[in-house]
Amino acid sequence: MKLITGLLNQHAxxxxxxxxxxxxxxxxxxxxxxxANTPPLKVYIFAGQSNMAGGINxxxxxxxxxxxxxxxxxxxxxxxxxxxxxxxxxxxTNWTTLNNYFVMGQEHIEAYRLWNYWQSxxxxxxxxxxKVAVGATSLHSFWNPGGRDRDPYYYNPNPKYFLQGxxxxxxxxxxxxxxxxxxxxxxxxxxxxxxxxxxxxxxxYSSRGGDNYSILFNDLVNGWEDRNTNDFPNDDKSKYxxxxxxxxxxxxxxxxxxxISWNIKGSTAWGNRSSWEPFLIMVRDAxxxxxxxxxxxxxxxxxxxxxxxxxxxxxxxxxxxxxRFAQKILNTLYSNNFPRVELMEPTWYQGYQPxxxxxxxCFANAYNAAGDSVTNLNxxxxxxxxxxxxxxxxxxxxxxxxxxxxxxxxxxxxxxxxYTTNQAKKITVEYTDSNGFSQIKFNWIKQIPMVPEISxxxxxxxxxxxxxxxxxxxx
Numbered sequence: 001m002k003l004i005t006g007l008l009n010q011h012a013x014x015x016x017x018x019x020x021x022x023x024x025x026x027x028x029x030x031x032x033x034x035x036a037n038t039p040p041l042k043v044y045i046f047a048g049q050s051n052m053a054g055g056i057n058x059x060x061x062x063x064x065x066x067x068x069x070x071x072x073x074x075x076x077x078x079x080x081x082x083x084x085x086x087x088x089x090x091x092x093t094n095w096t097t098l099n100n101y102f103v104m105g106q107e108h109i110e111a112y113r114l115w116n117y118w119q120s121x122x123x124x125x126x127x128x129x130x131k132v133a134v135g136a137t138s139l140h141s142f143w144n145p146g147g148r149d150r151d152p153y154y155y156n157p158n159p160k161y162f163l164q165g166x167x168x169x170x171x172x173x174x175x176x177x178x179x180x181x182x183x184x185x186x187x188x189x190x191x192x193x194x195x196x197x198x199x200x201x202x203x204x205y206s207s208r209g210g211d212n213y214s215i216l217f218n219d220l221v222n223g224w225e226d227r228n229t230n231d232f233p234n235d236d237k238s239k240y241x242x243x244x245x246x247x248x249x250x251x252x253x254x255x256x257x258x259x260i261s262w263n264i265k266g267s268t269a270w271g272n273r274s275s276w277e278p279f280l281i282m283v284r285d286a287x288x289x290x291x292x293x294x295x296x297x298x299x300x301x302x303x304x305x306x307x308x309x310x311x312x313x314x315x316x317x318x319x320x321x322x323x324r325f326a327q328k329i330l331n332t333l334y335s336n337n338f339p340r341v342e343l344m345e346p347t348w349y350q351g352y353q354p355x356x357x358x359x360x361x362c363f364a365n366a367y368n369a370a371g372d373s374v375t376n377l378n379x380x381x382x383x384x385x386x387x388x389x390x391x392x393x394x395x396x397x398x399x400x401x402x403x404x405x406x407x408x409x410x411x412x413x414x415x416x417x418x419y420t421t422n423q424a425k426k427i428t429v430e431y432t433d434s435n436g437f438s439q440i441k442f443n444w445i446k447q448i449p450m451v452p453e454i455s456x457x458x459x460x461x462x463x464x465x466x467x468x469x470x471x472x473x474x475x
Contacts, residue, residue: 050135054105060315109322210279
């Protein structure tokens with residue numbers, strides 16, 4: 001519209017029918033040309049509670065990948081970013097770029113992977129990340145689209161249906177706002193690729209959350225489904241706000257969801273685990289069942305990722321979650337992968353005498369972009385130089401083992417490095433494919449307390465020996 005107005009103003013001094021028609025034709029021709037030249041834009045939507053909000057400080061992001069951190073912080077970072085994290089101070093009102101964040105989240109990892117994927121296909125393609133995430137929230141309250149019968153979970157409820165939640169209002173309103181802003185920016189050639197969801201801990205402690213999770217998540221993402229009015233007499237579709245798919249005008253919206261961790265501990269207010277574990281199971285099942293029953297949807301497993309507290313993760317593990325989401329997106333939607341390394345936890349065993357050797361073993365699985373196993377991995381020494389020169393490649397292959405003596409001297413010729421037991425150590429493995437795309441993983445080598453193994457014979461010999469010594473001394 002601004003373009004048409006501007007062109008008309010240029011001819012405002014002397015209008016004739018011919019000039020008016022010419023100006024309009026020029027205007028529409030310019031609009032068509034502009035639309036044709038608009039770069040393709042791929043939009044990814046993220047929503048959930050605190051584990052989607054993230055909390056990755058610079059140090060853990062650098063530890064996970066200096067390359068990704070540098071890309072995020074680059075002033076010329078090309079990814080559009082629109083986010084809301086609980087209040088106005090932690091939010092944007094318009095699209096910005098990925099390096100203007102309140103706090104880094106898993107979406108920063110995914111943005112890097114997705115950007116590289118699309119750049120490998122078409123360097124003109126751009127991507128945009130939209131996120132609404134607020135901690136300590138539930139689907140049955142905060143994210144609820146409204147209208148569902150909530151009996152018998154409340155006594156004397158008024159009203160008898162779930163109200164629309166504040167988070168649902170923020171998500172739906174900001175989605176409309178953000179899409180309109182993209183249009184104003186000229187991104188008319190855009191496609192909303194997927195909806196990412198990490199939430200459920202706030203529903204895993206009660207029947208309100210667990211029993212209703214399946215229907216409410218379908219309401220939020222996919223759309224209203226009628227239920228038996230005898231069982232749910234208070235369902236009221238007129239109070240329903242609509243699904244994300246309907247708000248965006250999409251006939252189908254792939255959903256990539258995290259199945260919340262089995263290992264969450266819950267707060268003391270939740271009571272004993274036995275009282276709320278059935279609802280945890282309901283939430284987990286609801287998420288995986290949705291992913292399994294909708295086209296191009298999938299779920300992400302996080303059960304093996306250690307928690308940092310009752311529900312949350314360390315910054316480095318949030319990075320790992322981001323990589324798992326990215327892998328699931330690439331594999332599910334585009335039948336593609338990025339080079340991936342799975343690093344097993346290193347183990348070490350120390351002898352009980354100084355002349356007995358310490359063995360440290362670690363194994364890794366790695367896959368190229370086609371998903372095939374690869375073996376050309378680089379094993380890198382720990383950053384503090386405990387295995388020799390810091391960050392030096394020590395060998396290639398899919399497994400690594402080194403032997404050192406407990407007194408700390410290296411065994412020359414055995415690919416061995418000094419290992420002292422009073423410092424934390426880590427081992428890093430890296431895989432780089434033929435395109436220079438790399439994936440790095442590390443694990444801390446956990447110190448195992450030494451407990452000397454004393455056999456019955458040696459114990460008896462010690463008793464006899466000490467007795468003889470005592471007899472000689474005090475005779």
